[in-house]
Amino acid sequence: xxxxxxxxxxxxxxxxxxxxxxxxxxxxxxxxxxxxxxxxxxxxxxxxxxxxxxxxxxxxxxxxxxxxxxxxxxxxxxxxxxxxxxxxxxxxxxxxxxxxxxxxxxxxxxxxxxxxxxxxxxxxxxxxxxxxxxxxxxxxxxxxxxxxxxxxxxxxxxxxxxxxxxxxxxxxxxxxxxxxxxxxxxxxxxxxxxxxxxxxxxxxxxxxxxxxxxxxxxxxxxxxxxxxxxxxxxxxxxxxxxxxxxxxxxxxxxxxxxxxxxxxxxxxxxxxxxxxxxxxxxxxxxxxxx
Amino acid sequence: xxxxxxxxxxxxxxxxxxxxxxxxxxxxxxxxxxxxxxxxxxxxxxxxxxxxxxxxxxxxxxxxxxxxxxxxxxxxxxxxxxxxxxxxxxxxxxxxxxxxxxxxxxxxxxxxxxxxxxxxxxxxxxxxxxxxxxxxxxxxxxxxxxxxxxxxxxxxxxxxxxxxxxxxxxxxxxxxxxxxxxxxxxxxxxxxxxxxxxxxxxxxxxxxxxxxxxxxxxxxxxxxxxxxxxxxxxxxxxxxxxxxxxxxxxxxxxxxxxxxxxxxxxxxxxxxxxxxxxxxxxxxxxxxxx
Numbered sequence: 169x170x171x172x173x174x175x176x177x178x179x180x181x182x183x184x185x186x187x188x189x190x191x192x193x194x195x196x197x198x199x200x201x202x203x204x205x206x207x208x209x210x211x212x213x214x215x216x217x218x219x220x221x222x223x224x225x226x227x228x229x230x231x232x233x234x235x236x237x238x239x240x241x242x243x244x245x246x247x248x249x250x251x252x253x254x255x256x257x258x259x260x261x262x263x264x265x266x267x268x269x270x271x272x273x274x275x276x277x278x279x280x281x282x283x284x285x286x287x288x289x290x291x292x293x294x295x296x297x298x299x300x301x302x303x304x305x306x307x308x309x310x311x312x313x314x315x316x317x318x319x320x321x322x323x324x325x326x327x328x329x330x331x332x333x334x335x336x337x338x339x340x341x342x343x344x345x346x347x348x349x350x351x352x353x354x355x356x357x358x359x360x361x362x363x364x365x366x367x368x369x370x371x372x373x374x375x376x377x378x379x380x381x382x383x384x385x386x387x388x389x390x391x392x393x394x395x396x397x398x399x400x401x402x403x404x405x406x407x408x409x410x411x412x413x414x415x416x417x418x419x420x421x422x423x424x425x426x427x428x429x430x431x432x433x434x435x436x437x438x439x440x441x442x443x444x445x446x447x448x449x450x451x452x453x454x455x456x457x458x
Numbered sequence: 459x460x461x462x463x464x465x466x467x468x469x470x471x472x473x474x475x476x477x478x479x480x481x482x483x484x485x486x487x488x489x490x491x492x493x494x495x496x497x498x499x500x501x502x503x504x505x506x507x508x509x510x511x512x513x514x515x516x517x518x519x520x521x522x523x524x525x526x527x528x529x530x531x532x533x534x535x536x537x538x539x540x541x542x543x544x545x546x547x548x549x550x551x552x553x554x555x556x557x558x559x560x561x562x563x564x565x566x567x568x569x570x571x572x573x574x575x576x577x578x579x580x581x582x583x584x585x586x587x588x589x590x591x592x593x594x595x596x597x598x599x600x601x602x603x604x605x606x607x608x609x610x611x612x613x614x615x616x617x618x619x620x621x622x623x624x625x626x627x628x629x630x631x632x633x634x635x636x637x638x639x640x641x642x643x644x645x646x647x648x649x650x651x652x653x654x655x656x657x658x659x660x661x662x663x664x665x666x667x668x669x670x671x672x673x674x675x676x677x678x679x680x681x682x683x684x685x686x687x688x689x690x691x692x693x694x695x696x697x698x699x700x701x702x703x704x705x706x707x708x709x710x711x712x713x714x715x716x717x718x719x720x721x722x723x724x725x726x727x728x729x730x731x732x733x734x735x736x737x738x739x740x741x742x743x744x745x746x747x748x
Contacts, residue, residue: 187510220477263561
């Protein structure tokens with residue numbers, strides 16, 4: 169079975185500059201993982217939705233995105249119309265110069281759930297809303313590390329909007345679901361509090377979070393966090409004006425980094441990703457939470 | 459059944475500024491379409507692969523990307539480190555100003571097959587190589603129109619690398635496959651020559667193409683092109699140094715724009731996307747080309 173560490177075209181996956189390539193059977197494993205996690209959402213009553221692949225800078229500002237982590241952002245621009253010509257000649261090389269770019273009205277998402285909350289903006293409900301979605305997400309990092317830390321990655325989320333109790337129960341349900349899944353896989357993940365990538369560590373919310381942790385993650389033995397359980401309190405309910413029973417809704421989400429699962433299962437199954445995919449599908453059915 | 463034209467949150471899909479949102483059952487239809495088209499690839503012997511979600515500007519230059527359509531490109535930048543601070547305060551609004559962006563070394567893909575050819579660069583083969591892949595693609599357009607013309611869209615491709623004959627046979631096989639599929643769906647698509655979006659109309663290759671068409675597309679009765687069959691001759695073989703039997707390989711690809719299929723089937727099934735998804739899965743199996 170080809171391993172990634174040969175880093176050649178024979179490898180089942182490679183990652184360069186934070187961007188990954190997958191061959192079979194890694195593609196089958198990613199599909200299996202996504203089917204299992206999305207299936208947990210569907211089983212809990214979540215609707216499968218898909219949100220715009222780019223988000224408006226203005227909308228992100230509403231969510232304190234720039235206040236908290238402007239450094240992670242990936243603004244999407246285009247070449248200035250008056251500078252197109254210099255690019256049509258072979259003389260130019262290297263990157264597209266900043267001078268040639270127009271203002272960026274949109275950014276690539278850094279998490280799958282933003283699209284859901286922005287979609288629900290200015291709505292109100294008296295029943296909890298569950299949504300599952302998957303998105304290509306991007307975060308600029310100081311360094312990249314195989315599938316453990318990518319610039320572009322795939323995040324499956326299961327999102328809950330409702331009362332504080334709904335939001336808490338949603339996470340509890342998935343703590344249990346995940347425990348059954350990892351037990352069936354024979355995988356030992358450590359549950360630990362985490363500083364939320366939603367909020368910069370030296371920001372006000374980062375401080376609040378260390379006082380009362382709202383994010384927990386599950387980490388492989390090498391420290392790779394493969395899943396997180398996020399309690400947003402009524403932050404998105406307030407910022408997006410999403411009402412539940414006459415007040416700003418509480419929200420929570422369960423997030424899975426699919427490429428990090430491939431990394432972890434690649435280790436766990438000693439490079440046999442086909443066996444990993446089969447085990448994931450079997451384990452996904454184990455202990456149906458009903 | 460909610461229709462998109464109510465443009466509210468009840469709609470199965472909406473599209474705004476070239477960016478689309480999908481609910482059930484539209485998400486199930488997209489999944490069914492992708493499964494069917496990817497299945498045709500697998501049936502022909504294609505490997506399911508996934509390529510980096512961003513492409514290097516330098517690599518795209520090798521493929522004449524900027525010479526042919528710099529106006530379509532979506533360069534991905536980040537905020538200049540020395541300008542981060544002005545974004546952490548709520549004072550800023552509107553887009554991320556061009557002055558605050560760094561040079562863009564990467565762009566979002568405008569077609570799914572680029573990643574495949576760049577992946578195969580500097581390799582040689584004596585047997586045809588078939589790959590199927592799906593990608594989020596982006597093209598800046600002058601205007602957007604529902605799901606018919608999006609800024610961000612999903613393209614499934616089945617790619618062939620080999621001799622001129624392999625490349626031609628690959629397209630022939632899929633012309634037949636598609637005809638069986640559309641017949642089973644009762645869908646009337648017009649086969650027509652197309653100017654290739656790979657090449658600007660006034661460019662040298664655009665002229666060559668009008669002399670000897672290398673791209674054909676299938677259009678719905680309202681003119682929406684939902685599939686294209688692309689003969690690249692040995693262009694990618696030469697530019698990416700992909701060898702077949704000692705010479706630059708010939709390549710071809712079959713491409714499906716998934717959102718445009720949703721648009722077309724939404725019309726064809728009069729808004730009943732659940733019925734459309736079921737019909738797609740049934741029709742996908744019809745007339746297995748073996």
